[in-house]
Amino acid sequence: MDFELDHRLAGSSIELGRLGRSRVLLKNNAHFLWLLLIPETAVTELHELPADQFEEVCGQTRQLSTWVKDAFHVDKINVAAIGNIVNQLHVHIVGRSRDDVAWPGTVWACDEKKPFSDVELLDLQTRFTLAFNSARRG
């Protein structure tokens, strides 16, 4: 399909790669390990996806949550589909730590921003590729 990433999502994030029919972005905010899972669709509500794509997105959310929790040793995973401001469907998968700047509040109410360094971004990109290489080939 003819899919174009919303400029607000693209502008605040770095694309890590793909899972199936979805893109995986990293929010460029080193305060959190914050992923965006974006199925290539024009549908704006998660529950309005066709059944097969809904199941796919749920499975991808599970994969990414597992990766963030296990690889980055965070204390809690926060997952959400909100979309009140940016309408394009995107699922947040956020690794939270008890000592992060927003704890125990949510990241959506937090204005603190700190871009990743180039070295950090390269490291995260590499780790994502290693973790999901076989999935991306499949």
Add this chain to the structure above:
Amino acid sequence: MDFELDHRLAGSSIELGRLGRSRVLLKNNAHFLWLLLIPETAVTELHELPADQFEEVCGQTRQLSTWVKDAFHVDKINVAAIGNIVNQLHVHIVGRSRDDVAWPGTVWACDEKKPFSDVELLDLQTRFTLAFNSARRG
């Protein structure tokens, strides 16, 4: 299993009924149509549920989102599993309107509260029972 609802979830909500192995609660805040879906489990992370229960909870989230969107004519559904404060696994399904008190912010950053009247609660309870009666029997 021996499951006890967290007293903070129980204290702020009214139980509407059950879907499969999950309870469905209504937050007692008339500013929003805000449901809590609580699978009876000791697991605290959505992605750590056994595969069959994870799929069940995703399907129930979809059912409840569809109901809230269609029956209450809201503008947007917000779904999330956060659990930074109350550890017991609970999925938020929130109907949002462009003229609600928190729009376009999230409900978790909103302190506004207004209890439902007894008449409103009875109406919501009845509508839930009518909508999910067959599912609850199944």
